[in-house]
Amino acid sequence: MDYYDPKDLKRFSEMGKFGQELMKKFLDYYNAATGEDGALTKREKALIALAVAHVKQCPYCIDAYTTQCLETGSDPEQMTEAIHVAASMEAGITLIHGIQMHNALEKQGAL
Amino acid sequence: MSQAHALKRKIVSIDPSDEVKYNFYKTLGDKRQELPPLGIDTLQVNVTRLCNQSCVHCHVDASPRRTEQMDLDTANRCLEILGEHQQIKNLDITGGAPELNPHFDHLVREAVKLCKHVMVRHNLTVTIDGNPVTGESKSYLPRFYAENGVEVISSLPYYQEYFTDKQRGKGVFEKSIQAILLLNAVGYGRDDSGLVLNFVYNPAGVFLPPPQKSLESDFKRELQRKYGIVFNNLYTITNMPINRFKQQLKKLDAYDEYMTRLVNAYNPAAAEGVMCRSLVSVGYDGRIFDCDFNQMLDLEIRGSGKPMTVFNFDYEGLTRRRIIFASHCFGCTAGSGSSCGGATA
Numbered sequence: 034m035d036y037y038d039p040k041d042l043k044r045f046s047e048m049g050k051f052g053q054e055l056m057k058k059f060l061d062y063y064n065a066a067t068g069e070d071g072a073l074t075k076r077e078k079a080l081i082a083l084a085v086a087h088v089k090q091c092p093y094c095i096d097a098y099t100t101q102c103l104e105t106g107s108d109p110e111q112m113t114e115a116i117h118v119a120a121s122m123e124a125g126i127t128l129i130h131g132i133q134m135h136n137a138l139e140k141q142g143a144l
Numbered sequence: 145m146s147q148a149h150a151l152k153r154k155i156v157s158i159d160p161s162d163e164v165k166y167n168f169y170k171t172l173g174d175k176r177q178e179l180p181p182l183g184i185d186t187l188q189v190n191v192t193r194l195c196n197q198s199c200v201h202c203h204v205d206a207s208p209r210r211t212e213q214m215d216l217d218t219a220n221r222c223l224e225i226l227g228e229h230q231q232i233k234n235l236d237i238t239g240g241a242p243e244l245n246p247h248f249d250h251l252v253r254e255a256v257k258l259c260k261h262v263m264v265r266h267n268l269t270v271t272i273d274g275n276p277v278t279g280e281s282k283s284y285l286p287r288f289y290a291e292n293g294v295e296v297i298s299s300l301p302y303y304q305e306y307f308t309d310k311q312r313g314k315g316v317f318e319k320s321i322q323a324i325l326l327l328n329a330v331g332y333g334r335d336d337s338g339l340v341l342n343f344v345y346n347p348a349g350v351f352l353p354p355p356q357k358s359l360e361s362d363f364k365r366e367l368q369r370k371y372g373i374v375f376n377n378l379y380t381i382t383n384m385p386i387n388r389f390k391q392q393l394k395k396l397d398a399y400d401e402y403m404t405r406l407v408n409a410y411n412p413a414a415a416e417g418v419m420c421r422s423l424v425s426v427g428y429d430g431r432i433f434d435c436d437f438n439q440m441l442d443l444e445i446r447g448s449g450k451p452m453t454v455f456n457f458d459y460e461g462l463t464r465r466r467i468i469f470a471s472h473c474f475g476c477t478a479g480s481g482s483s484c485g486g487a488t489a
Binding site (some may be wrong): 074076100103104105106108109110 | 304306307347351352358
């Protein structure tokens with residue numbers, strides 16, 4: 034059996050079992066932030082969520098937001114570009130930390 | 145006859161276990177809804193199952209190998225019905241590729257003479273491909289449509305090649321663009337021409353269609369930018385879980401997931417606008433059904449113990465009938481709804 038079972042996504046609300054009020058607050062917030070048109074459209078929000086899902090490597094979110102992107106009108110080309118934005122951000126974030134390495138090298142007199 | 149009896153009698157293409165799991169009548173009961181006929185303003189006529197394409201989603205299972213054709217007597221009887229009933233304002237001709245029926249041009253011309261609004265479900269590529277059996281050219285179609293003021297309604301699953309060819313076959317997108325440009329050249333899709341060109345989007349997979357208006361904006365922007373194409377409206381429709389698409393769902397082990405999504409997305413407002421309340425569908429053999437989907441499932445309307453056909457057509461009886469619903473009807477009532485004219489809510 035896989036550690037991540039796709040069917041578990043449907044059990045998400047069970048997280049309210051020992052904290053119903055907090056779970057309700059979370060779901061209200063989550064649905065308002067991701068599931069409604071606002072200053073950003075639902076389609077734009079779905080593409081952002083898809084990118085975040087890949088950065089955080091959440092299989093549930095990748096499944097859910099692949100569908101959400103398609104159902105809000107995005108196509109595979111646009112979805113792939115969203116993932117490239119996420120991937121390039123991750124690369125840039127890794128590389129900018131190289132400056133910290135430079136600072137450390139400097140402290141040690143090696144730079 | 146009760147709806148349950150009507151359903152039991154002719155369940156040749158329906159899996160009874162699906163009807164238990166995805167029970168449309170129960171949902172109607174739970175929502176306290178009834179969906180009686182409102183009248184018949186459209187006679188939808190399926191004149192052939194022959195098609196030059198073999199699309200993966202096709203609920204008709206149309207292809208170049210199909211041979212079913214409406215004969216001249218049946219087509220003429222449809223025209224008589226149109227002439228006898230002023231209430232029926234529209235003739236909606238579908239297939240297959242309806243232009244591959246030998247009596248298609250006659251049907252269009254005569255219906256126009258009766259002052260009926262004629263709509264044709266035109267797959268675009270037949271203009272380029274011609275008849276796959278006889279090789280007969282169909283390049284006259286754009287001019288023919290314009291001369292007869294036909295409303296052209298064409299499947300175009302996406303404004304890019306990828307989704308279109310995946311669903312309709314390799315090379316279909318390119319040929320569709322050629323055919324649309326020919327329609328534009330005779331005036332179709334231009335605001336001042338009166339010649340209406342509508343496109344139909346359906347999802348290229350196991351998901352529901354995006355909102356119609358926003359997708360229409362994308363289609364208009366991208367088709368204009370890339371090809372200079374203009375059109376009037378985009379209709380979004382949901383893939384029906386029957387025939388070829390149902391087989392695809394089963395193959396992907398996604399049938400239950402898809403049905404659950406449709407059931408959970410049931411929208412009472414969309415249900416109010418289902419097309420079976422205002423049209424009847426005529427098969428190539430003259431039998432009459434509640435819609436094109438019921439036709440493909442052989443869920444025929446009966447009157448006086450026998451199938452109702454165009455030869456014993458009874459307008460009043462049809463407006464009093466009980467529409468036959470089954471699990472596939474959730475496809476028309478999910479989300480924003482789905483009909484031959486796109487979203488219903």
